[in-house]
Structures are given as structure tokens and as C-alpha cells.
Amino acid sequence: xxxxxxxxxxxxxxxxxxxxxxxxxxxxGARIFGPAHVHLGEDVYIGHGALLRAYPGGELxxxxxxxxxxxxxxxxxxxxxxxxxxxxxxxxxxxxSEHAGGERDRAVLDTxxxxxxxxxxxxxxxxxxxxxxxxVRIGARARVGAGAVVTRSVPAGAVVAGVPARPLxxxxxx
Numbered sequence: 001x002x003x004x005x006x007x008x009x010x011x012x013x014x015x016x017x018x019x020x021x022x023x024x025x026x027x028x029g030a031r032i033f034g035p036a037h038v039h040l041g042e043d044v045y046i047g048h049g050a051l052l053r054a055y056p057g058g059e060l061x062x063x064x065x066x067x068x069x070x071x072x073x074x075x076x077x078x079x080x081x082x083x084x085x086x087x088x089x090x091x092x093x094x095x096x097s098e099h100a101g102g103e104r105d106r107a108v109l110d111t112x113x114x115x116x117x118x119x120x121x122x123x124x125x126x127x128x129x130x131x132x133x134x135x136v137r138i139g140a141r142a143r144v145g146a147g148a149v150v151t152r153s154v155p156a157g158a159v160v161a162g163v164p165a166r167p168l169x170x171x172x173x174x
Contacts, residue, residue: 007033078115083122091129098134
């Protein structure tokens, strides 16, 4: 026996969140765990089947006008901050922790968690089923292609795609 306990079904109202601005929508089937540590700006949309997980030491802060697509997964153990007008395409995944691993005589699951904050700046967009790994910063107005796995920070205005994600071009003026 592991001693683990259920986290419940994750169904919450806006009133149960740490804070929520006007005009926020949580679609049916979306689940939010650790709601006291979730903070939504105004006009935030959380799509059907999205799963958000927040922690006392890892707040989830979503800025005004963000769109969290259906089936997205955000784990904010290390903290996750989304700026204003950030879009997460269907099934996008944002992770802010990982197991240290590296010990041959232990299951990876039994190694310590390493928490690193993820920041996605104003106006950035994550394509469908993209994955953002711990410690990554996505710059303002940057775009991440569908299915990309982002292992390193992305500068403002850049466009990245692939596994691992690589720059395609930048739209920022020089």
C-alpha cells in the first residue's frame, strides 16, 4: 500500500478558486485540483476536459483574456505563470516539475521532484498537443508549433517547432 489518497474529482466553481476575475468560464468536464492556489484574471476560458493542478508552493496564475483549450494539462508544482492573451491549443501540456532520476538502484518515481517555474509571456501561443517542460520561459508573442516539445526557453516573437523544438524564424524587429 502506498498511502496515497484521492484528490477528489476536481469539479469546482469559480468561487472556490484563489481568485477569479469577471467573465471567466470553466467548461463542463474541466477539472481543477488545488483550487485555492489557482488565480485567474478577467475573461479566462478553460475548455472542456482541461485538467489544472496547483500546489501551495506552486501557484498557477493565468492572466486576463487567456484561452486554455480542451484537454489541456497544466501542473504547477514549480509554479506556472501565463501572461495576458496567452492561448493554449487543444491538448497542450505545461509541466513545472520532473523526477530527478539518475539512480540505477531506485525507481524514477522514488527520486525527488525538481520544481522549476514555467512562464509564458503576453500574447504567446502554444499549438495543439505541444509540451512545455520545467523551467522554460516562452517570450511575448512567441509561437510554439503543434506537437512541439519545448526543452529550452523561447525568445519573444520566435516561432519554434519539432521534437525537441527548434527555431523556425523570429518576428521581432531587430
